[in-house]
Amino acid sequence: LSTFKGWFPNYIKVAELGCSSGQNTFLAMSEIINTINVLCQQSNQNPPEIDCCLNDLPENDFNTTFKLVPFFKKELLMTNQASCFVNGTSGSFYSRLFSRNSLHFVHSSYSLHWLSMVPEKLENDTENVYISNSSPQSAYKAYLNQFQRDFTMFLTLRSEEMVSNGRMVLTFNGRNTFNSDPLYRDCCHFWTLLSNSLCDLVFEGLVSESELGAFNVPFYDPNEQELKEVIQNQGFFEINDLETHGFDLSHSKRDNEEDN
Numbered sequence: 302l303s304t305f306k307g308w309f310p311n312y313i314k315v316a317e318l319g320c321s322s323g324q325n326t327f328l329a330m331s332e333i334i335n336t337i338n339v340l341c342q343q344s345n346q347n348p349p350e351i352d353c354c355l356n357d358l359p360e361n362d363f364n365t366t367f368k369l370v371p372f373f374k375k376e377l378l379m380t381n382q383a384s385c386f387v388n389g390t391s392g393s394f395y396s397r398l399f400s401r402n403s404l405h406f407v408h409s410s411y412s413l414h415w416l417s418m419v420p421e422k423l424e425n426d427t428e429n430v431y432i433s434n435s436s437p438q439s440a441y442k443a444y445l446n447q448f449q450r451d452f453t454m455f456l457t458l459r460s461e462e463m464v465s466n467g468r469m470v471l472t473f474n475g476r477n478t479f480n481s482d483p484l485y486r487d488c489c490h491f492w493t494l495l496s497n498s499l500c501d502l503v504f505e506g507l508v509s510e511s512e513l514g515a516f517n518v519p520f521y522d523p524n525e526q527e528l529k530e531v532i533q534n535q536g537f538f539e540i541n542d543l544e545t546h547g548f549d550l551s552h553s554k555r556d557n558e559e560d561n
Contacts, residue, residue: 309337309340309341309344309346309348309349310349310405311349311350312349312350312351312352313337313349313350313351313352313405313406314351314352314354314399314403314404314405314406315330315333315351315352315353315354315404315405315406315407315408316354316356316390316398316399316404316406316407316408317329317330317353317354317355317356317408317409318356318357318394318398318407318408318409318412319356319357319394319409319410319411319412319413319415320355320356320357320361320366321357321361322357322361322362322363322365322366323365323366323369324369326355326366326369327369327373329408329410330353330355330373330387331373331376331377333351333406333408334351334353334377334383334385335380337349337351337383338380338383341383348383348384349383350383350384350385350386351383351384351385351386352386352388353385353386353387353388354388354389354390354399354404355387355388355389355390356389356390356391356392356394356398357391358391358392358393359391359392361391363389363391366389367387367389370387373387374387393417394409394412394413394455394458395417395451395454395455395458396458397458397461397462398458398462399462400462401461401462402462402463402464402465403462403463403464404459404462404463404464404467405463405464405467405468406467406468406469406470407459407463407467407468407469407470407471408469408470408471409469409470409471409472410471410472411472411473411474413452413455413471413473414473414474414475414520414521414522414523415519415520416444416447416448416451416519416520416521417447417451417454417519418447418519419517419518419519420443420444420446420447420517420519421443422439422443423440423443423517424514425437425439425440426439426440426517427510427513427514428496428500428513428514429492429493429496429517430492430495430496430499430516430517430518431444431492431493431496431517431518431520432444432492433492433493433496444521445521445527447519447521448521448523448527448531449527449530449531452523452528452531453531453534453535456531456532456535456537456538457535457537460537460538468541469538473522473523473528474522475522475523475524475525475528475545476522476523476524477524477545477547492518492520499513499516500513525543525545528543529543
């Protein structure tokens with residue numbers, strides 16, 4: 302929102318892509334509106350009207366979300382002067398969602414690691430639902446290529462929908478760049494656990510081998526370099542700030558063992 306520091310238009314359109322449902326749907330929107338209100342107060346300017354667009358797939362529970370809108374607005378009125386209008390936009394963010402040159406700010410948190418589809422050519426990785434240390438290199442390349450196509454499409458579509466000098470804040474579930482092995486997945490042990498559990502079900506005869514081989518998750522955890530390459534190759538956006546935050550799973554495991 303530094304683009305508008307010192308000057309705000311009379312109307313701002315903000316989109317939350319992958320909003321999910323429940324009270325945490327409004328956490329980011331609340332922070333955005335509070336920031337706008339503070340900046341307006343600092344510049345002695347009347348706050349703009351804010352159009353808050355909540356987006357997710359059509360299967361999302363929008364009814365529950367909309368029931369929480371009155372509580373969201375009530376809390377805003379206690380601390381903000383800005384007028385806020387909330388609406389829902391269903392559809393995949395890998396498709397056009399908004400009219401051209403209409404969005405000022407886009408936020409997406411822990412959604413873009415979901416792909417538009419399961420990659421093709423995973424026939425040689427039948428015992429894993431996602432990339433693991435035992436996967437062939439072809440599985441990594443298939444997932445990476447699908448992510449590159451999807452994220453390029455996402456950026457292209459948003460470049461059409463956003464105003465000049467608009468801003469996006471995107472948070473990914475990613476992996477670190479310290480390990481050069483593309484099959485190493487420091488943040489996705491849960492997929493390995495799921496694969497092992499399904500293999501046990503196959504051994505017990507509860508799931509067939511063909512069913513396990515046909516099941517893969519449309520997920521990809523990019524590292525910093527892979528993100529930069531897509532953004533730079535696509536060419537419509539510049540990176541103002543890129544931060545990585547780690548979580549020590551081994552430390553968390555030790556804590557749990559001590560608690561038990």
